[in-house]
Amino acid sequence: SAVISQKPSRDICQRGTSLTIQCQVDSQVTMMFWYRQQPGQSLTLIATANQGSEATYESGFVIDKFPISRPNLTFSTLTVSNMSPEDSSIYLCSVEVISGRTSAVDTQYFGPGTRLTVL
């Protein structure tokens, strides 16, 4: 498994400002993902962040709005830019842990999430 921490755990921000969310993992991982979970909804993938390359964004998400950094194999940041109330959500970092065994699955583990409220 993997231990994942996120900072901040929650924040209240003003419209038009930006917030950078940090994700730290206790081991080196190749694949890191950022998800959004709006109130009462399931998880929606924002982007996949691989070290050494630009993040790959899902339909409906763009780099200008959600720039991502992945400077090394244990850390990533997601910035929510020029925020509006519609960005109020929980943002979750996730990593894929490679089992190394053909009999076991490569599993995704999630961080505790960052609860963002935009006024």
Added chain:
Amino acid sequence: GQNIDQPTEMTATEGAIVQINCTYQTSGFNGLFWYQQHAGEAPTFLSYNVLDGLEEKGRFSSFLSRSKGYSYLLLKELQMKDSASYLCAHLGQAGTALIFGKGTTLSVSS
């Protein structure tokens, strides 16, 4: 395309058995996952199926039929702490990130 359907809500009583169904459509299948998410917490991994059949893990079991695009999560001897959302997911087309259904909120009462 990719589509996952599961019931929005279910209720059950302590000690009972509940089955949460999930149907999916995907152009490339790489496995079906179930996650549990308690309110205000991150999702936690429950099970994974890539071959047809039933995988049993304690009180929880998961079933997969690839030909029918169907899975279910079976929870036995329900406890109050099982009240949570249960998320069905499969790997996306790139075979890396998980794509989630909307989740089933299970309420267990005494």
